[in-house]
Amino acid sequence: MILESLANSQLIENLGWTLLHSVWQIAFVALWLFSALRVFAKSSTNARYTVSLFALVLALVLPTVTFIWLSQNSPETKQNIVASNAETTDALNEKIQLQENFLPLKNVKSAKPDSEKFFVSVENLQNGFVQNFSAFSPILVGFWFLGILFSALRLFGGIWQLHIYRTRENSEPNQDWQAKFSGLCERLKIKQTVKLLQSKIVKTPMVIGWLKPIILVPTSVFLCMNQKELETIIAHELLHIRRYDYLINFAQSFVEVLFFYHPAVWWISTQIRHERECACDDAVVRTLENSQIVYANALANLEEFRLVAKQTTSPVLVAANGGKLMKRIQRIINNKNTKRSNLQNSLWSASLACALILAFMVALFSTTNEVPVNAQSKLSDGKTRKMAVGFVSIPPTDRMENPPKDADATMRLLIEKLKAHRVPAIGFVQGGMVSDGEKMYPVRTEIVRTWRDAGFEIGIGGYKHIWFHDTPFDEYVANTEKNEIITKKILAEKNLPLRYFSYPFLNNGKTAEDKNRFENWLNDRGLRSVKYTFDNQEWMYSFAYDMARLDNDINTMKEIRAEYLDYMTKMTDHFEAYSQDMFGRDIAQTLVLTPSRLITDTADEFFGMLHKRGYKFVPMDEAQSDEAYQTKEALVDSKSGISWFERWQMAQGKKLRDEPRVSRAVYETWNASETKKRLTQ
Secondary structure, three states: OHHHHHHOOHHHHHHHHHHHHHHHHHHHHHHHHHHHHHHOOOOOHHHHHHHHHHHHHHHHHHHHHHHHHHHHOOOOOHHHHHOOHHHHHHHHHOOOOOOOOOOOHHHOOOOOOHHHHHHHHHHHHHHHHHHHHHHHHHHHHHHHHHHHHHHHHHHHHHHHHHHHHHHOOEEOOOHHHHHHHHHHHHHOOOOOOOEEEEEOOOOOOEEEOOOOOEEEEEHHHHHHOOHHHHHHHHHHHHHHHHOOHHHHHHHHHHHHHHOOOOHHHHHHHHHHHHHHHHHHHHHHHHHOOOOHHHHHHHHHHHHHHHHHHOOOOOOOOEEOOOOOHHHHHHHHHHOOOOOOOOHHHHHHHHHHHHHHHHHHHHHHHHOOOOOOOOOOOOOOOOOOEEEEEEEEEEOOOOOOOOHHHHHHHHHHHHHHHHHHOOOOOEEEEOHHHOEOOOOEOHHHHHHHHHHHHOOOEEEEOOOOOOOOOOOOHHHHHHHHHHHHHHHHHHHHOOOOOOOEEOOHHHOOOOOHHHHHHHHHHHHHOOOEEOOOOEOOOHHHHHHHHHHHHHOOOHHHHHHHHHHHHHHHHHHHHHHHHHHHHHHOOOOOEEEEEOOOHHHHHOHHHHHHHHHHOOEEEOOHHHHHOOHHHHOOOOOOOOOOOOOHHHHHHHHOOOOOOOOOOOOHHHHHHHHHHHHHHHHHO
16 A cells, blocks of 8 residues: 555656656766867866766756756645545546547647647647656656666675675785885875785775775785886875775766666766776876886786786776776877876866856756746746636536537646646536536536546536525525535545635625625535636637637637737736735735636647746645735625635725726627527527
8 A cells, every 4th residue: 555655656756757857868968078078188187087077966966956846846736645646547447438429538639720730749749748657657766766776786795895805815015015105105195094905805906995995906916016017006096095086986886876777877987987097097197207108017917917817896996907998008108298297288177177067057057948838937036926726617618519529628638738737726516517416417527537537626616607696695505515415426436525615707795794604604514715816708718719619710719819818918917916016926826717628729828928927836725825815805796706806905995907808809709699698588
């Protein structure tokens, strides 16, 4: 049970996304390092080593930052925790025979002009991948953990091998060598206490340890290698200690364990080891006069000893014969400038490296153009705007010639878009659309289940979408209670709670007495009403859009989409101005929309616009926890529903702001329909 809960947690999904993003992130870092090493081809080895090390650090930092960002911006709500992905999978696998045939999701297409078909198909592929990746994440993360376990066991095996080398069959060399070793330590300015030991087990000189380092030299090397050659080899190992290479190499091995699956990490790591050995080689030649040929011969002889012994070094070791040995020997012999350190060139190279690194970091983290929609941006003051979204009502309204199929397709498209943009929305059920009070309508009930099983919260409105202003109190309560019973049946299938009520038409009563009585009734049942700050007339645009869809009028549909997005942009400005005027800050907003095809067809543009304004989409309870929602509100004593900003403004006796108008063409489409209804009644 614990493993199942863990597999379906947001943590696992975030890890999965982090691993996926690490593939291109680390590949990009490796490409950058490849280019940087070409730029610094004639620079000092220390500069090249520093750049290589930075690349490995960046390869670790980028996925770490990605995981932290995903964790902080997770859309998981209490509903997501209870209705886990496992339950979603079970529900989708049930072969429910419905009375009507559903339109398969893979065949669902938003109404778009022919010229946009290619872009729509690419977009659908992207969104489909995003939506289905959650189910694959536990498998991916599981294989990653297994790989880490195997790699860690290999690393610990190497550490245990070092322990054996350090504790078995070694002894101090003769007094003559101990005296030379002390002089060499003083000459190289080694501040740590280092022991020199000869070993019968190891076949190549090596450094073990960091706090109390020791240098192990094979007994055969003491016997077969001449004194000057061995002195250069020991100097090489001492320089590793002075540079703390053992500690860095251990950290390097840790990164290799984490990213065992990425060839770019192993390539970066190989470059680091090669540049590290070259840097120590250069330091040896600079420190010991006339030692180029001697040191080159020493390395060649050392490799010959190792090949005869057929011993490989542990990845956590720093050894004199590490790196690409033949290239190192050629460098030592051919590099005429190695003996004299060109300090000016080293400083110039290091400065250029820092400049390039700084430019890369600025370009990586400060780019604002074409920001991914899912990346919740922040305002210039570092604060993030918040917005919760409620959909009234679900299931979607049937206006097309094939209502069940179209409503189901609309809901599935909407779910796809909300997940892609990480919007933890809440949908409010209108009971009359899913039941006659006794039996459930199978198709529309299944649409509500689809919303539920996708991890989105469910609330209620009324069984019928009626005005509180025109309805007696007891009748209004009965209408709500009937809807509550129906909706709780659907929620009970997954043991989910019912927490929110949305007033139909945003109208909360004719009198203060009725309003207060009903709020108390809701509280007694564990329900809270939603106070929408971002009211709008999107429903008019959605109606006009559906009428154009009925007529297959592609051009009108395109015009309506453009007009709607312009209208909603102005409405966003409108309510942001209210927020600043009333509270001097950006309060958490609550937006009401209808689940329509217009919403799905403009989701990328609309949610993208909100993202660019710095909005983070949050659950309803987080938004309404803003203290602004405790502000005294005025009762609207007319048959109307308005934003809570306007109610708060009216309570303070202030004039309301002029609201952006719906486009004339859309209004006329809506008005013509209403006139036709009245004439036929």
